[in-house]
Amino acid sequence: MTVRKFLLAAKGQGVFPPPVWLMRQAGRYLPEYRETRKKAGSFLDLCYNPELAVEVTLQPIRRFGFDASILFSDILVVPHALGRDLRFEEGRGPVMTPIEPGDIASLEPESIHEKLEPVYETVRRLRVELPDETALVGFCGAPWTVATYMIAGHGTPDQAPSRVFGYRHPEAMDELLGKLTEASAAYLIRQIENGADAIQIFDSWAGVLDQPSFERWCVKPVTEIVKRVKARFPDVPVIGFPRNAGLLYANYRSSTGVDVLGLDWTVPMSQASELQTQGPVQGNLDPMRLLAGGKALEEGVRTILETLGNGPLIFNLGHGITPQTPIEHVEQMLKLVRKQA
Numbered sequence: 001m002t003v004r005k006f007l008l009a010a011k012g013q014g015v016f017p018p019p020v021w022l023m024r025q026a027g028r029y030l031p032e033y034r035e036t037r038k039k040a041g042s043f044l045d046l047c048y049n050p051e052l053a054v055e056v057t058l059q060p061i062r063r064f065g066f067d068a069s070i071l072f073s074d075i076l077v078v079p080h081a082l083g084r085d086l087r088f089e090e091g092r093g094p095v096m097t098p099i100e101p102g103d104i105a106s107l108e109p110e111s112i113h114e115k116l117e118p119v120y121e122t123v124r125r126l127r128v129e130l131p132d133e134t135a136l137v138g139f140c141g142a143p144w145t146v147a148t149y150m151i152a153g154h155g156t157p158d159q160a161p162s163r164v165f166g167y168r169h170p171e172a173m174d175e176l177l178g179k180l181t182e183a184s185a186a187y188l189i190r191q192i193e194n195g196a197d198a199i200q201i202f203d204s205w206a207g208v209l210d211q212p213s214f215e216r217w218c219v220k221p222v223t224e225i226v227k228r229v230k231a232r233f234p235d236v237p238v239i240g241f242p243r244n245a246g247l248l249y250a251n252y253r254s255s256t257g258v259d260v261l262g263l264d265w266t267v268p269m270s271q272a273s274e275l276q277t278q279g280p281v282q283g284n285l286d287p288m289r290l291l292a293g294g295k296a297l298e299e300g301v302r303t304i305l306e307t308l309g310n311g312p313l314i315f316n317l318g319h320g321i322t323p324q325t326p327i328e329h330v331e332q333m334l335k336l337v338r339k340q341a
Helices: 004-010 031-040 043-045 050-064 076-081 101-108 109-129 144-150 160-168 170-195 211-232 244-257 268-278 289-293 296-306 325-337
Strands: 067-071 087-089 093-095 134-139 198-203 238-242 260-262 281-285 314-318
Touching: 004 087, 004 134, 004 198, 004 314, 031 050, 031 314, 043 050, 043 087, 050 067, 050 109, 050 325, 067 160, 076 109, 076 144, 076 170, 093 101, 101 170, 101 238, 109 134, 109 170, 109 244, 134 144, 144 170, 144 211, 160 211, 160 289, 170 198, 170 314, 198 211, 211 244, 238 268, 244 268, 268 281, 268 296, 281 289, 281 296, 289 296, 289 325, 296 314, 296 325
Parallel strands: 067 134, 134 198, 198 238, 238 260, 260 281, 281 314
Antiparallel strands: 087 093
16 A cells, blocks of 8 residues: 555654645646636636646646645635635635624535535545545635635735624624534535545634634634544544644644644744644745745755654645745755755
C-alpha cells in the first residue's frame, strides 16, 4: 500500500523532509489556472464544475508534486447551499445580501447536499485521478469566519459588523453559528465519504476576537464539528487553522480536539515548538518571503526546518499563496524543504 507522507505527519509521526503543500496552491499565480478560470465563466461556476475543478486541483500537483492536494472550492459554498445569494466581483471578492436575525430560521442545513453534489463529484474524481502518494484534503470554513461574510455581506478588515452583530444579538449569533456548525459537519463528513483523506477547518478571522468571544464563537462551533466528524471517522485527521489566534492557539487545540494545528506566520518559533510538543503543526512560512524569494525565502525555510523539522510537521505557508508569487520561487522553496539545494 502506498504511504502518504502527509498522513503520517498529520497523525503525529516525524517525517523528514516534511510533507509540503500550500494553501491556495491552485490559483492565479499559475498560468494554467488562469486559462481554466476563463473557461468556467465565473469563479462560482468553476467551484461547481467537477471537470474544471478537478483540473485546477491537479495543476499544482502536476507542476510541483506537492504531498497533498486540497479540493478546489470556496468556504462560502455552504451559505450558498443554505439558500443565501452569492457572487464574486473582480477586485472585491465575495458579495452577499447581509443576513438579518429574522432570516436565520429559514436556513435548512439538512437540505445542502443536493446543491453541493458537484463538489462531492469533484472529490470522487480527484481520489481516482490523484497519484496514490498524494493525500486529498477536504475543507470548510469555520462557522465564525463564514458568518462574518454572511453578516457584513462582504469581506471587511476587522469584521466589525459581525462583532457588533454578536454583541447586540447574541442569541441570533448562536443560532446562526449553530446552523453553520450542523451544515459544515455534514459537508465535511460527505467529503470524507467520497474520498477525502483529511480535512481542514479554516477560521481565517479568529484573530479579531477577544478571548470570551473567541471561546464562544470560534472554539465552541469547531469543537462540535470535530466531535461529529470523529464520531463517524475517528482516524481521519482534522486540521484547525485559527489564523492570528496568538496566545489562544494552545487552548484552541486542547478544547476543539483538532489533530493538526495550522499556524500563521506571526507565531514565534518558540511558541510553535511548544505547540508541537502537543501534536502535529502545519505552517508557517510568511507568504511574503515566498513572494520575495532569494535569501529571505532561504532564511524562512531554514528557521522552520531547524525548529520544527524533527517533530510532526506539515510544511506550509502561514496563509495562502499570493497571485503575484513567481513560480520559480515555489520551485526554490520545494528544493529547500526537500534538501535538493
